[in-house]
Amino acid sequence: MRLSLARAELALRQHPRVLSGAALTLLLGSAVTAFGVAPLTPIDTTPVSTRIITEAMAVPDLTPQSLALEAYTLALHRNDVTRAGDTADSLLARLGISDLEAAAFLRRDRTAQRILTGRTGKRVQATSVAGPSGQLQRLVVRGPALDSARALTHFSRVTLTREAGGFSIQEEDVALGVEHRSGAGTIQSSLFAAADQAGLPDSVTIQMAEIFGSDIDFRRELRKGDTFAVVYESLSADGEPLTWGVNTGRVLSARFVNDGHTLDAVWFQDGDQRGGYYSADGKSKARVFLASPLAFSRVSSGFSMRFHPILKQWRAHLGVDYAAPTGTPVRSVGDGTVEFAGTQNGYGNVVIVRHGGEHSTVYAHLSRIGVRAGQKVAQGDTLGGVGSTGWATGPHLHFEFKQGGRQVDPIKVARSSEAVTLGSAALARFRDLASSAQDHLVGALASAGAVAQME
Ligand SMILES: [Zn+2]
Structure with missing residues (x-):
């Protein structure tokens, strides 16, 4: 016989004289705590005020109650996540269940x-x-949508229920819960440190760095006192955070105040057109060239320069050096054709990409090369991994941006490269969206105490 806690509670409530409501809650509450692992709740950024109330309570004789409790079977709830190499037995064992029938069903049913x-x-x-x-x-398993095209809007829910003669199983795609959240902060040491303090998930911090990647070189140009605010979608499955990789939804709008300059970005999708980020004046944030050949990440952003040039003539070299762990993916900053992929003296393993016009880019000291000469590459495609081949004493990427054979500053090229501007009809729709997004951002900044930094 199975009896849920609710029924046990009901049974106990029928004898109020024996047990006060407070003691009942206490008793059942501790039973739940002892048996169950509390599900993770989504991070809530709203401040919670807690009040502790202490009151004197006559402690009744609990013996009849504990006897009564023993007469009922309590349902236990446990949570876990599936791991690589899991079997039906290992999963059930972690859930504290020994049930041969259930294990057999998990192995047999498709x-x-x-x-x-x-x-x-x-x-x-x-x-x-x-x-x-x-x-x-009962076993409920939530995971990525069965239809991968709906990965950002749905999740799959498999429900296995014990029935009279065995188990029934049901599988369905269910819409994810979407909530808008905001966060804001001020840079003291690094973007990640400030984002952590603001309670932002890494995926939001990385999106923010990518959105403003053509405006700010986050490795070289951040200033102490820079402020940011971001509004993003937070996804949940039946009220629980997602555990299978798609932790957060999209950034909807963001503001970054870098060295006194305010930059805004708002996600905008016009009809069935491909969506993208636009500045407050309706200019696309996407550029012909990315400012950085390395994606912004927690690891690569905090990696210090631990190398020095080996040869004197190398010290006078032009280009930008990015220190990063060996293997960090190196991406093409723009569309183009691989002109060279191989080994050259000081460069070690190097890839040279020719872009439209007179532009070419050089990616040197690679640990591995993932492209061939003559191959077409798109902006963001991986060319290889960071390494220390050639004249390098530590893992880093040596990057050059050439225009007509002359070295140019990558961030300057990225900033000045062309951007798409919205047409007048779309621009009108965008303006409405942008102004409410800006109100949101200002509110987020204000609540984080960062409003004094704004223009
Ligand atoms: Zn270099």
Whole structure:
């Protein structure tokens, strides 16, 4: 027989004289705590005020109640996530369930088999009978949408239920919950440190750095006192955070005040056109060239320069050096054709990409090369990995941007490269969106105490 906590509670509430409501809550509350692992709740940035109330309470004789409790079977709830190499047995063991029938079903049923195959990190919620039998009653598994085209809007929910003669199983795609959240901060040491303090997920910080990547070189130009605010979508599955990689939705709008200059970006999708980020005046943030050949990440942004040039003539070299761990992906800053991919003396493993016009880019000291001469590449395509081949004493990327054979500053080229401007009809729609987005950002900055930094 299975009895949920709710029924146990009901049974106890029928004897109010024996047990006060407070003690009941206490008793049931501690039963839940003892047996269950509390589900993770989404990060809530609203301040919570807590008040502790202490009151004297006569402690009744609890013996009849504990006896009464023992007469009922409590349902246990446990949570876990699937891991690489999981089997039906290892998963059930982690959930504290020993149930041969359930294990056999998980191995045999084709829908159930999908729980343990494909993407790991699916959230598993098990309900089982307390006590020696430990029988599985219900298993709910939430993971990536079955239809991968809906990965950002849906999740899959598999529900396995014990029935009279065995188990029933149901699998469906369900819409993700979408919530708008905001965060703001002031740079003291690094972007990630400030974003951590603001409680922003890494994926939001990285999106922000990419959105403003053609305006600000986040590795070289951040100033102490720079401020930012961001409004983003936060996704949830049945009210729980996603555990399988798509942790956060899209950044909807962002503001960055760098060295006194205010930059805004607002996500805008006009009808069925491809969406993108636009500045407050309706200019696309996308550029012909990216400012940096390395994607912004927690690891590469905090990596210090631990090398020095080996040869004197190398010291006088032109270009930009990015220190980063060996293997960090190196991406093409623009569309083009691979002109050279191979080894050259001081450069070590090097890739040279020719872009339209007179532009070419050089990526040197690579640990590996992932492209061939003559190959077409698109902006953002991986060319190879950071290394220390050639004249380098430590892993870093040596990057050159040439225009008509002369060296130019990559961030300057990126900033001046052409941007798409919205047409007048779209611009009118965009302006409405942008002004409400800006109100949001100002509110976020104000609540973070960063308003004094604004223009
Ligand atoms: Zn260099």
